[in-house]
Every structure is written in structure tokens, then in C-alpha cells.
Amino acid sequence: MRPIGLTRSVEATLAVSIIRVPLGILISSDGPYSVVSRSMLCGALLAIDEVNSAAGNIRFEPTIGNPGGELSRYAALTTDMLAAGIQHVVGCYTSSSRKEIIPLFEKADTLLWYPSHYEGFETSANVIYTGAVANQHLLPLVDYSLTHLGPRAFGVGSNYIWAWENNRILREAIGPRGGTLLAERYFPVGCTDFGQVIEAILVARPSFVFNTLIGVSSYQFLRDLRAACVERGIDQPNDIPVVSCTLSEPELEAIGPNAIDGHITSSVYFSTLPTKANRRFVAAYADRFPDGPAVSADAEATYIAVRLLALALADAGATDAAAIKRVIGRQSIAAPQGDVSIDADTMHACLTPRIARSNAKGRFDILREASAPVRADPYLIRSSSRYGAVSVRPVLRVAS
Template sequence: MAPKCYRVGLLFSTSGPYSVVAQSMLNGALLALEQVNAEPEAGVRLEPVMGDPGGVNAEYARLAREMLNDGIRHVVGCYTSSSRKEVIPFFEKHDALLWYPSHYEGFEASANVVYTGAAPNQHILPLTRYLIEEYGKHAFCVGSNYIWAWENNRILRETLLANDGEVIAERYLPVGETDFDPLIEKIVDARPSFVFNTLIGTSAYHFFRTFRAACEKRGIEQAREIPVASCSLSEPELEEIGPDAVDGHLSSSVYFSTIDSAANARFIEAYRARFPAGPTMSADAEATFIAVRLLSDALRSAGSDAIDPVREAVGGAAITAPQGRVSIDRDSRHAYLTPRIGRSNGRARFDIILESSRPVRPDPYLIESAPRYTLVARRPNLRIVS
């Protein structure tokens, strides 16, 4: 019996200010799609329909609308929260599904979205706890001026205040901004316990380089004295930062390429063979790979691409992913994921220093974190790795 063929939209900004990560996401999607098409037992064939919004929200809206008007019912894509929120109304109008494969700030659960990236209790809360216990309670927040930075900084601020800490300052810059000299002078003068970074793309890469150079000029060992912590920093971005400033940065994620498992070894081998020119695999690439695999399984189980049966099929679905077991929560359509914290090294990879012993239930609204955000709240039980 011939497999059923379904068109799937792939919506990633492979040009523009965050193109490096977005290209890794598209690579993850294509790898999974090609694996599905090569497996007779998958029972489906996926035909990609690709769009590049170039990092422009209006283009996300236009391309999503075109895909949906053309009869496509499932789109895997978006990296930023602003782009996701830009397109969700079109998915609700057409009763289609967006498979969103990126970590995000939470406080959302659309019936027309399946979330395979980390929710806030799976990245920012474990990181905040680690920072408070290891470095102190005084943060300087630097971010790109959109919802990802605003909301993550709010969660960090409320967590610090609940634990007698403070945010010394918050500064937001346009996506793509690269002039950081005045801001960095303020950070160095303030001497916070740590910098919480929510810059994305080229802005982040320039910040890391400029901050390291400014600290060295003042005789400050930046990685030890004023560490920079992120919830989005990934391996291809470390490569973009460059060798002079690549090491010593903290990142909270559910996937690092250094995870020691058979599933991850297979993923890395297949990814490198298919995309020898890169960019390197990232947490978002893995989340996109997961999204396509879960979509194909749901399509096979549902027997069609109709939204209700696919949505029913994906609820509770599970796969063995490169990061470990991943399953979808029936109530929120977010994923059970395994929180980890890594520290970057000179090879542009992460040494995993903490990880959860098991996948953690997604809590996008932080409802289970009561009393809210405090260190005694329900949280992933991370164990020391090294």
C-alpha cells in the first residue's frame, strides 16, 4: 500500500539577523522529513513547502497566510516569539496546526500550536536557581527588544525578588543592534553577580565579543567574575562568537550536542552527513527534528491531516529523541523535556554541568511553581554532572 502524501510548511528565516539558528532548524526539519520518507513503515510521505521570512514579522504573516490558503494544514516553523504570535491568528482562523520548535517564555497554550521547545520551568527557572546559588542575586539584564526578552526578564526579576535579590538594570536593544560600548561600560561599572542575556542572533554574537574585550581591558576575568547566562545560546552561535570570546558562558537548555547517548550519536552522525557545511546542530534544530517526527507519527495514526484527529493523536505521543525521551502533554500540547545547564568551552561546545534525572512536565504558566518562583518551589531535581 502506497504511503499517503502530505504537504508540510517549513517557515524559517534562513536570511536575516538570526539566520544561523534558523538554518540549523530547517536542517533539523529536512533531516527528519527525509528519514520519514525513507522509512516504509512510516506510512506517510512528507512534501516540504518552504518559506523564508527573512526575520521580518510581516513576512511571517504573509507566508503563513499563503501556505494556509493553499490548503496546507501543518506548518513547522518560527524561531522568535514575536513571529509565532504574528502567525497564530491565521492558524486559528484556518483551524490549522503550527508546530513550534523553539524554547520560549511561556504564558501561552493555543489549541492550534504544538510546542516542542522548552517552557519556562524547563529553562529559566533551573538556570535562575543555579545562578543564585553559585554566583549571587544581583543581575544585569540585556535583551533584544521583543517579548522573549521582556517575559524572561520578568520571570528572572520576580524570582530574584522572591529570594531577596535584585535586577540592577534592564536594557533592551533592537534586533540586529551591534553598538554595545555605552551599555557595556554600565555593566562593568555595576559589577553584577551575572549578566542575563536575552539578545538574539548577530546582536548576541557582537555582545559576547565586545563584553569579553572590555573586561580584559580592565583586567577582569569575565567568565569568572561577571558570567553571562542565557536560555538560548547554542553551538552554532558559539561558532559565530569566535575563539577569542567563546568559552565560559552559561546556557540553560534541554539539548546540547555533547549529550552522551546512542540516540544523540545517531542524530549527530546523520546531521553531519546530510549538512557537512553546517551550521552545527542546536537545541532548536533538535526541537524541529522532534516536531517533524511527532507530526509524521500523528499523521500515520490519524490516517489524514485533519486537525482534530492529528491533535488527538499527538496528545500523549512519545519518541526517543537525541536528548532522551520526549512526550507531549495532552492538556497543554507542550513537551516533557529534560532540563540541562552547560558551560561553553574553547571548542565551541558545552560541557554539561547539571541535568535533570528525568523529563520534566511542562508548566507554561508556572502554575505548579507555588509559592511562585521561590527556590523551595517544585522544580527539576538537577544533579551535578562535572
């Protein structure tokens, strides 16, 4: 694609300075969590289009790999990409897939750009993390839930590290403040049979359900819980609210109209943010992908990853991991969510926490937001007293 505004003759004179960068995209556009993953792919492709059309000298040449949600396919596709000389790969949604391939990047000394929220307790010299960690999503959600919903939580999650670790953090965070995690129930990724656990929830009547299910499992659980509550005359959104750090706009569409509203989500991005940068992003995304899926926090994080990589490549004048790591800490972007930069000490992004509630239109009404980006604390070192010290966490203000 020719950069906008350049004639062929001008482009030819600049060709000597063009840096062509092979870029791996490793995202499951099929499988149990494909709704969110496809929005991530859209975010990456939109950023690639923008970089390749700009007047700068970076041109991405993408290679797209689709693991289909199968863990073994991530390693196989990564091996192929690295063997082909690709030094930068953007992708992975689940923590299990990320952990499966990190050793490959460390061995090759290349970079994985990981664009999804996750549970933290990890750093790697070969991973740059543009999604939120616990002090940017879960701990603000704990504050909100204990203040506005009550002290008794019930955990329901997919059976892998994302749910295990988040329930552990939740348990340790609410305990010092008088809260209780009544139960933890785990299900295989893709499971859609929740009758027994829903009955247990209705008996326990927790203050809130903490949902760490992913993909089709989450959608079916929310539909079934709502239906069971309606059958018993229970106002589920108000009497047994469901909170999470994952639910996003394309997933609301997948849930369907009968159970779409009233869910509380903690995230750093929602498509309803009233900023100029976000309006431009949402419009460009809709124009590029008119058939969806809807834009999401993970789509924005993937978009950010590609744009930050482009900035770092232009600054470094080189493509190897060592050169990019030397300059990544001085890159920043006016992202749709607000200013985003990478902390060179942890390779995690500084992001702006927010709390929102889903509505019947399939969007989110923002309830609380931090006044500025928050530095990632992947090991919760600064969130002391087993995560009970509110003063070290972002103070979210009521959104106007």
C-alpha cells in the first residue's frame, strides 16, 4: 500500500530509507474464545494499515497464524514464524498460550508483544505487555465491589491460570477488608453446562459473582444465570450482580439481548469513551471492519502494541529485540483510552483503570475512572498488606 500523499516518483526516492519489517500475528480467529480474538486481529490489522499508509519509513509485512484456540498450535506456529526470520510477534489471548511460547522467544531473543489483560506475576525480557494487570483491573474492581455490592463473593472460572490466579488475588484482597470468597468453581474452556453451579449460587446468594470464565463458557453462564433468576423472580443484575475483568463489547453481542445488561466490568478501555482519539479509533475500526466484531479492550491493546512497535522501530533504526528494548521506555502514544507508555523496568504498559456497567444496547456506561494512567505492578509489590492497602491503588473518580 502506497503511503497517503506520496506519488510514485517521491516514493521511489524514499525507498532506500524504508524499513520493511516482517510481523507475526498469532491470534485464534476460530475456537472457543474467537469472538474477542477476532477483535484483536482487527485491531492489529487497523494499526498495520495506518503505519503502512503513514509518511514514516516503517512498513509492516504481516504473517497471520491462526491456532484455533488449540494450545499445541501456538508453539508450532511460533516456531515456524521465528524460523522464517520474524523477530516480532503480536498475539495470544490466554495466559496458557502465552506461557507456552515465551521460552521460544527467550531462546531466539526475539519479542512477543502480548496485548491482553492478564493476571500478572510474570515478567520476561522477551515480552512487552500492552494489556492490563491486576492493579489496573482486579484491585479497582475489588474496591468497587466491596464498596457498592457487598462482602460475599462467589468465583466461577475457566480451569486455567487466569481464573486460578485472579481468584487467589481476590481472596487475599477482600480478606483484610472483611470480605469472603464463598466458593471457587472451575470448568474446562468451552464448557457450557452450568446448571449445578447456578443452583449453588442461588442458594448461597452472594453479594456478587466474580466471573473468570472466557469465551463461549462465559456467554452461556450469563444467559443461564439470568434465565434461572427470571424463573425465580430474582432481579439478577441488582440482587446477584456479575463482575469481571474480561467482558467486552463483542462478547455482549454474543450473549444475546436477554442477558446483556447489568454486568460490571473493570477494564482500561471501553468503546464509549468520549475522547477525540477514541471517536477517531472507533470510526476507523467500523469503517475497516463493517461486519464486526465490535471493538474491544483487547482490540485496542493490540492496536497499541503495533503502533508502539512502529514508534520504537523508527526510533531505534533497527529491528532486533535488543535495539527495541533500549528505546521502548521512551515511546508513548495518545491511545483511544488516553496516554499509554511502556515502563522499561517491567515492560508493562501504563494504563488508565475504569469501571463500567453494560446496558441493553450492548455498550458500557462508565461508572468510575482513574484521573491518570497507572503504572503496572505485575507482582503487586507496591500493593502491600496482601493487596489491602487502598492508598497504593488508583483512586477512581465518578465518571461525569
